[in-house]
Amino acid sequence: ACSGCITSAETVMLEKQSLDEFLSNINKGKTVIVSLSPQSRASIAVHYGLSPLQVFRKLTTLFKSLGVKAVFDTSCSRDLSLIESCNEFISRYKQSHLDDKESKSFLPMISSACPGWICYAEKTLGSYVLPYISSVKSPQQSIGAIIKHHLCHKLGLRPGEIYHVTVMPCYDKKLEASRDDFVFHDESDELTTEVDSVLTTGEVLDLIQSKAVDFINLDESPLDKLLSNVSEEGHLFGVRGSSGGYADTIYRYTAKLLFNQDIKGPLHFKTIRNSDFQEVTLEVEGKTVLKFALCYGFRNLQNVVRKLKIGKCDYDYLEIMACPSGCLNGGGQLKPKPGQSGKDLIQALETTYMETVLVADPFENPMVKSLYDSWLEHPGSEKAKKHIHTEYHPIVKSITSQLNNW
Template identity: 70%
Template sequence: MSEKFSPALRLADLNDFIAPSQDCVVSLKAIKSKRDKAEEKTKSTSQPSQESVKISLKDCLACSGCITSAETIMLEKQSLEEFMAHINSGDTVIVSVSPQSRTSLAAYFDLSPSQVFRKLTNLFKSLGAKAVYDTSCSRDLSLIELCNEFISRYQHQHGQSLPMISSACPGWICYAEKTLGSYILPYISSVKSPQQTIGATIKHHIVQKMGFKRDNVYHVTVMPCYDKKLEASRDDFSFSMDEEDAHAISIPEVDSVLTTGEVLDLIQTKSIDFKALKEAPLDNMLTNVDEEGHLYGVSGGSGGYAETVFRHAAAKIFGIEIQGPLEFRTLRNSDFREVTLEVDGKIVLKFAQCYGFRNLQNVVRKIKIGKCEYHFLEVMACPSGCLNGGGQIKPKTGQSAKDLIQQLENLHMQDVEVADPFDNPVVKRLYNEWLGQPGSEKAIRYLHTEYHPLVKSTASQLHNW
């Protein structure tokens, strides 16, 4: 598998190749995209199709005995070419940009994240996009749901409810489903990642406010991680316009994912002077931007999950409002840090940030034997977290990876104001207009999901035996 994917995902897929004497069962399925089906309506049904069947990311994600370790799964459904095809076809294209991606581009072009976001808005709209949003907004939505879920688990501890593990990293999720089995899945939060949260918000709510049809909207996200392409391809993150019709077209929440590096490729391929681009006004319907034009959001290059949930739990459960930065303590290495809250000399909250596969393995081992002392774990597959995702722009000539990460960490919140997700007016509006309240029936339906253990195929097991 490509080195661009996270280490956890690469390891989870090491056994997922096809034996020389075996056939791929998925390749027998003629799975069509909604655009393919639309095109078929204009063709004569009397002529048999001569097209070869292609394997998609979704197919490979659902089968742990096939070819997920091969480069060939990176097909046109998750590429710049497909993005440009939808742009040129006149489809309603909506783009959602992650804060990590704008930080990476800011470092590359020597700009601020705010400048990059406004220039990206200009770029995508000049190409034909109808709107450009900020996944910091959907991250706040995910964080609120995450806080609500943690409080519920903490106050009603039973069986395998704690530690609660964050679910925003698709590399970690793939590894857990394919390698760890059912014993680890009950610990993982059911809250969707910010990418899928904004996908659900756009396809189920925003498109109606904008007057578009859901099946005509092509939603693209810009992410720091190749694993996000797999996440967007999950069957769990698609829906049918007519749930009673088994043959109804399946609509994904996120149609395609472009990495930061691929956006840079787009800029360079079109010979765009990015620094000279004008800064366009931001779309505030789903963007964390205040009336003065300032960006806001939580701190932390990987989303601030541990910090946000920790502060909320301390206030909600113990009535302790924590002021100032949290005092995380670095343990075995810089990618494993913990923070605790003591009440009357007793530790009542113990959280950790766990980045990189080495740390991940150690934590999983403790959970398996029932000796994990943490209440919450912010897990990311990549060392140094999401700012160091495989889809980010690589170091410049003469620049070390370590120096680049430090630069990104310094840049990330440069012109972004730190704000409490619970005070976000955009999120408040979404709850008032659409979801009701955190943990409501609608919130569970649209913002939560389930994870499933995947059993390895007999063929792949015998081949390795």
Template identity: 70%
Template sequence: MQLLSSTLLSTVTSLLGLYRPYDVYHVTVMPCYDKKLEAVRDDFIFSVDSKEVTEVDSVLTTGEVLELIQSKSIDFKTLEESSLDRLLTNVDEEGHLYGVSGGSGGYAETIFHHAARALYNTEIDGPLEFKTLRNSDFREITFEVEGKPVLKFALCYGFRNLQNIVRKIKMGKCEYHFIEVMACPSGCLNGGGQIKPVQGQSAKELIQLLENVYAQDVLVSNPFDNPIVKRLYNEWLGQPGSENAKRYLHTDYHPVVKSVASQLQNW
């Protein structure tokens, strides 16, 4: 799962006339402790009106959110329901999610659909069916034209599978055009910041329960139909690959030359 770029968030809120970027305190909830380290990198600090602004001000893990709820003795079953806040939401009017069929929020399926349509003028209906290879954390899908494979994508989760992929890349024998990589086995639903198994429950049993609950009653809408994304491109970004799109949607990573651990003291 990814941090929402506050460069984009701040610009959108400014366009909507809501707030100035440095007046927004951006909190994100993640299943991974590594997102705390990611948020304090220099790559995610920008300047607005000569003021330094961090893209994400605080990162809370899902486990920490649960602890906060429990510490306040909040019972959600007794709370009055309210309508969904639809500012920058990823849910359509019928309550379907846009393009997030997997439990890690990755883009493999979306990119596969887009590549087939853009490169080979082919629309692929419905969710993709990835073929399981050596284990459930390593799956692949192939798109063929006239019997010849032209696109080959893979989902690679867990360090054991990652080591095999890295070895193939170094040997020049990796045959995939795109690989969705997650460090945690079973992906982000099994992230280090997630809730832990209760006494008598194995980690495998918990992740199976989480996967079942996550997929329950969830329908996925075509991400290309997302009206918010369409509006951003029509009114501001122009088209994929434009200068604005590269500036606000792309991220550059640089080696960390200093420890960021000391920066986490307020997190």
């Protein structure tokens, strides 16, 4: 989504995070762990006519046959990011609406899970928009933090002894993984990153094809339970709805906590300009107390940011994603088959994504509860801020690029 602003240094880095690089790092003495995004599983499921759970089991077989030690799913870290986001929103909302009118500028809080949006905000919008962006790391970086700052110690390994790969629906996730904010020295002074390499869904299909794997008939392995929330029957818990999960979860949580409104059933989003720009409001005693919007695709996000700049954006929360239709439609996802339209594919993806994965409340996720109990203490704690939150930096253009712009 942000390919228009990728620099040459970033291109070199993108090439480094390739399928070849991933394969060359297996069986090199490091413990290789793969974390799969649910959007990638849905894309491969639609492509092969399988369920996302079957895809998870078959990819577990495939990756383990290559020498990978564990295959997880990012739903658990997504729940952790959601809980931290709820906590951050409540404190911004209270500060803005209830405490001190001076600090009004903390809202709207803007979601931070889309690196296409973050890249655009840092390079093009800079300091006037960055303070609005939630400091919570994306699910990709949260699972990276869990593995490299917590799980490795439980396994008796140094962070640098683990090679952690994610499978994601977009190329911008590779840029995100390589941010300086997510690189650190471990106790042996080895430089390591939360996520060492990112494969797109398309690159996983390349892997299946290059190894001539009969994927449909491939054995299905049991799922690794250490970080994936799997039931006794092997079902996976913990994925909510579509990309609307952030706005949806924070809205319900705030309505209950601050206004004692228990909202059951789906939220009624109202289409504003197009299906990629929708809003939902909560009224209490005739007054609008919450106003949230989903804003997908560059045209919509540019419009909303323009409003923010002139002080005419009255939302409390904005879920911004750079791709129209969100991550299911990411640039790294599998392309439509011959005769299939892009619209048909998105519809099939949405159905597969929504219907085949069990919905669960992130606050009830036992994996996340145990992460707080054994490591992070409570939402918004100093440890959570250190490991699950990050910062954004305005990127000053070089003189040459400024001259080019003239």
